[in-house]
């Protein structure tokens with residue numbers, strides 16, 4: 001049988017995607033149900049969740065959940081709802097993040113915005129992943145988790161609440177991968193570049209810094225996400241970060257050679 005024809009087992013694989021209402025999370029959640037995986041679509045926006053599910057190829061496999069994941073009580077409610085709907089959650093995807101506003105630089109960002117960014121990205125990520133893992137370990141079931149981090153986990157973004165939350169998330173991936181590995185639970189990061197998906201208002205002129213010559217789209221992330229999530233395709237991969245950026249991170253103070261002027 002082809003290696004790629006059935007990356008998931010619909011009889012045992014289940015998924016929870018947070019931030020499934022828009023952008024990259026929506027594309028990943030829709031791709032998972034497309035592979036026959038029962039998936040909880042979780043987001044703060046009811047309207048977005050319902051639109052994301054309606055536009056899925058197999059909406060009957062999608063379970064909606066709406067709440068604000070900046071609070072741990074809401075995270076517990078999401079866990080209870082997910083386990084009630086799916087049994088164990090074998091695949092967890094963290095793609096939820098509050099809006100980033102360019103005005104929130106180091107001298108301007110307020111305490112609430114700082115805390116919300118860390119709460120959704122880091123605190124919710126840790127709490128949800130740990131609780132899902134505890135149940136998988138007790139049930140002796142494998143799992144695979146994926147966190148959307150950022151190139152700005154390692155370079156400044158002029159948004160200190162965002163870059164520090166992503167830097168924490170990048171280390172959380174490594175900590176969890178190391179601790180959960182013996183229990184056959186893999187934890188990896190997906191690192192998008194400039195993806196015109198909703199959360200990032202991209203200036204089209206940025207394309208000139210991207211070797212592949214265009215901004216990314218949410219659907220550029222979903223195939224890599226599913227590959228890394230699949231135990232069949234990536235069963236020996238954990239603690240890794242996969243950059244999907246069209247080459248954006250290769251940019252530095254040297255321009256690429258102008259080959260069109262060479263004979």
Ligand SMILES: NC(=O)c1ccc[n+]([C@@H]2O[C@H](COP(=O)([O-])OP(=O)(O)OC[C@H]3O[C@@H](n4cnc5c(N)ncnc54)[C@H](O)[C@@H]3O)[C@@H](O)[C@H]2O)c1
Nearest residue numbers: 019021022023024044068069096097148194195198199200
């Ligand atoms: N788009 C990019 O260029 C880019 C680049 C690097 C990293 N990322 C990361 O990828 C992930 C997805 O990015 P995107 O552009 O698709 O974002 P997006 O804003 O389009 O989607 C994020 C989703 O999270 C939801 N959300 C926000 N706050 C929430 C809360 N408190 N509780 C529950 N849900 C909440 C939003 O409603 C939204 O649907 C994010 O973690 C982002 O930081 C994106």
